[in-house]
Amino acid sequence: MQHLNTLVRLIREQAPLTARAAALCRLCATRPGAGRSLYLGWQGRTYEPLGGGQLPPGHGDPLQASDDALHAALASQARLSLVELARLPCWLAGRLKRAGMQEGLALSLSLGSGQDGLLLIEGGAEAAAWLDWTGELLSGLLSLAGGALPTAPLLSADPLPALLLDEQARPLEANEALRGLLAEGVADDALSLLPGNHAHLVRASLERGRSIIDVPSEANGRHFLWSFIPEPGQRRVLARCREATAQLRDAREAARARRLYRLITENTTDLISRHTLDGVFLDASPASWTLLGYWPEELRGQPLQPLVHPQDLEQVAERSRDALIQDGYLTQTYRLRHRDGHYLWFETASRAIRETYTGAVVEVVSVSRDITARVRAEENRRRLAEVVEANTDLVLFVDPAGRLTYLNPAARVALNLPEGQTLPGLATLLDDELRQHLQREGWSGAQRQGAWYAEGRLCPCGDRPSLPVSLVLLAHRAAGDERYYSLVARDMTERELRDAEHRRHQDELAHTARLVTLGELASGIAHEINQPLAAVVNYAGASQRYLQMLGSNPDAAQRVAQGLARITEHANHASEVIRRLRAFLRKGQRRMQALDLGELARESLRLCTWEAGQAKVTIEQALADNLPPVYADRVLLEQVLLNLLRNAIDANRERHAGEPSRIVIGSMAQPGGWLAVRVEDDGPGATPEALERMFTPFYTSKPEGLGLGLSMSRGIVEGFGGTLEAHPVEGGGLRLECRLPAAGSQGQRHEKD
Structure with missing residues (x-):
């Protein structure tokens, strides 16, 4: 059907004869059983192929070639079989024989007025069913096509999709561009592409005798603009369209961009403003009220200079003008005065708008951002950096992998790391005990609690001795959720x-x-x-x-x-x-060693047994067996226990005055890895005031005492990581309790020699 429509269109459009011949041959080639198809035009003596086909020359002298016998036979008989044609004394018979065309039909057929032609169709037994009526069908069809109303002169040559409509808005003919558009699947037919009121538009165009242009339509998401051009003499209208999808999309995008620009301008927290080159406000966004306390209407026509801080005025007034003229853009930081009188820091990016032909700066567009908080934060960081640099404590920055990234001057001097030397890993600067402690508890403790505290020794580079330090490991979290650490260490050499x-x-x-x-x-x-x-x-x-x-x-x-x-x-x-x-x-x-607390208590008892006997004081023992050892100096701890026993004997002697009395010394384990030794007397006891002052140096209740025994004893016990406390006993008397950490427990603090 497509080839038939093409042939009819070419005839109505009065296309060249070769184009019509080629279309006719393509139509015949689509029939079942058809072989080659050739259309030949009468050239006065012979038939010659038109539309692309070729035939070999016939027998004899070409100058004597003649197809007059065939032309005469076709004048009386419109169709011949190829077998009949081969018997005629004509030049074409020899040519067909040499071309191998032996079966088929020769049909006298004119594709144009005054022009005789011959259609040759090769076909065997399969084509016999339709070859008999093909001639009559094609003759009638071509006759109808030739007698139909001709199309508009420029319809076929129009590069834009076009459609010829009659006065009832019915389609008469479409050009190739429109058919190509339909072939893309935009619409099912040509009428679907037209505007919905195309019938009214056709009538209006014919009645008024003028064109109607740019009528929009939409099909399958694509947009078209139609023009209806009347042809009053023929009572028909030529409808031409151009696709406007991109144009409408660009227009919508432009409108959307304008709306977006307006929304950004009106709602951004930055101040967007236009100025003359001398700094006079031409316009400003509403953010001027939030940032400076002025509405845009108040700023228009006002110079910028009165709002600039006096120390920044030279930079803003003079340097900005030269930079904008020369480079066309400028970014600067300065202070502007708020309506309330205080100054704010702003960072302004400005761009010059130039006149197209002369290049002169006609205005300046600026975007200003309030950076007061950032400037203050940077100032605080600068001050903090100065404090870190001047700090006598050792400050080290450590990355998550344990590599040092920064050392302050005090740390470089203490660790013997001159400026420019490659920084070692943190682990190489710690002694074994501190390194293991940090690996076991430090990193996790700092991450969990934010800070981790410890004491240990740092090992400087070179041959320098190790440093006793008290250190704090701080864990920080960067903006990207990455961990990093700071180590602050205080040199404890003087304290040691x-x-x-x-x-x-x-x-x-x-x-x-x-x-x-x-x-x-x-x-x-x-x-x-x-x-x-x-x-x-x-x-x-x-x-x-x-x-x-x-x-x-x-x-x-x-x-x-x-x-x-x-x-x-x-x-x-x-x-x-x-x-x-x-x-x-x-x-x-001092010689620190693991001691059996019960054995040490019994040794102390032997030294004061005779004194207790003279005072008629009985010492009862309640010492537990199989207690874990304590880590202390034997002599000092024995001195503490002896001091507690003698104080208890004196307290009993004071109260009982030679009468029999008793003292109880006992030991036991307590929760948390602690061991306790208690000495409980039967003396007069102590008032609350005396209990508070009992361990104060030079405080004593004895007439001949110096008041140093209990104070010194508490200092010794605390040096071993323990405590010494006094508690009243119900019914009179006093109980002195010495608590010490068991060797290897978490509460133990090793004292270094």
């Missing part, structure tokens, strides 16, 4: 020296106190030594007597041996007493 000096003084004082205590225990010590010495003398005398009776008494030798054994036993006892006294009086550096 002071602590060592304090311990030395404390040890001196404790040694003096031990000497005083030894003097006070002199009677008991003499008794402790005299007893074994007297026993040694007695056993020595008895042994001498038994030696004289060796000949007469058979048991004499055995008695002598027993006496010597007892002499050895009592001599060792006296030696042990002297050893304990020498250990108690020992003077030197």
Whole structure:
């Protein structure tokens, strides 16, 4: 059907004969069983192919070629079979034979007025069914097409889609551009592309005798603008269209952009303004009220300079003009005065708008942003950076991988890292204990709580000795949720020296106190030594007597041996007493070791047993077995326990005045890894005021006391990481409790020598 429509259109449009011939051959080639199709035009003596087909030359001299016999036969008979044509004495018969066309139909057919033509259709038995009536059908069809109303002269040549309509708005003919548009699937037919009121438009165009242009229509999402051009003589209208999809889209985008620009201008928090080159306001966005306290109407026609801070006026007034003229753009930071009188920092990006032909600056468009908060934050950061740089503490910045990224000058000096030297990893600057502590608890603790505190030692580069430090690890979170850390370390060398000096003084004082205590225990010590010495003398005398009776008494030798054994036993006892006294009086550096608290309490009891007996005081023991050890100095801790026992004996002596009384010393384990030793007396007790001042240096209730025993004892215990407290006992008396961390517990604090 498409080829048939094309042939009819070409005939109505009076297209060239070759184009009509080619369309006719394409139409015939679509029939079932059809072979080659050729259309030949009469050239006065011979038939020659038109529309692209070719035939070989016939037999004989071409100059003598003639198809007159065939032309005459077709004048009386409109159709011949190719077999019949081959019997005629004509030039074409030889040509067809040489071309191999033996079966088919030869049809006399004119494609134009005054022009004879011949259609050759090759076909075998399959084509016989339709070849018989093809000639009559084509003749009638071409006759109708030739007699139909001709199309508009420029319809076929119009590059825009066009449609010829009659006065009833019915389509007469469409050009190739319109058919191509329909082939794209834009619409089902041509009428669907027309505006909905196209019938009224056709009548109006014919009645008024003038064109109607740019009538919009839409089909399948595409937009068209139609023009209706009347042809009053023929009572028909040529409808032409052009696609306006892109144009309408651009127009909508432009309108949307204008609305968006207006919305941005009216709602942005930045100040958008237009100025002359000299700084006079031409216009401003409503943000001027929020930022400066002025409405746009108040700023129009006003100069900018009175609002600029005096220190920034030269930069804004002079440098900006030169930069805009030369470069066309400028970004600057300055202060503007608010209507209330205070100044705000602004960052302004300006661009010059030039005259098209001369290039002169006609106005300036500026976008100003309030950066007061940012400037203040930068100033705070600058001040903070100066503080960090000048800080005598060591400040180190650490990334999540544990690499150092920054050290302040104090840290570089302390760690022997000159400027420009590659920074090592943090782990190389920590001693083993601190490094393990940081790895085990530090990073996680800082992330969880924001800060982690510890004490340890830093190892500077080179041969410098390690530094004792108290450090804080701070965890920070960047804007991208990335972790980073700061390490602030304080050099504790001076404190360590002071602590060592304090311990030395404390040890001196404790040694003096031990000497005083030894003097006070002199009677008991003499008794402790005299007893074994007297026993040694007695056993020595008895042994001498038994030696004289060796000949007469058979048991004499055995008695002598027993006496010597007892002499050895009592001599060792006296030696042990002297050893304990020498250990108690020992003077030197502290030696921290794991101690059995029960054993140490019993050693202290032996030193004051004689004194307790003289005061008729019974010491009851409630010492638990199998307690974990404590980590302390034996002599100092024994001195503390002895001091507590002697104070309890004095308290009982004061209250009971020679009457029998008792003291209880006990030990036990407490929750949290603590061990406690309690000494509970039966004395007069203490008032609340006395309890508060009991551990104050030089406070005492004894007429001959110095008031240093309990104060010194508390200092010793706290040095071991423990506590020493006093509590009243119901019914009178006082209980002194010494609490120490068990060795290896979390509460333990190791004291470094």
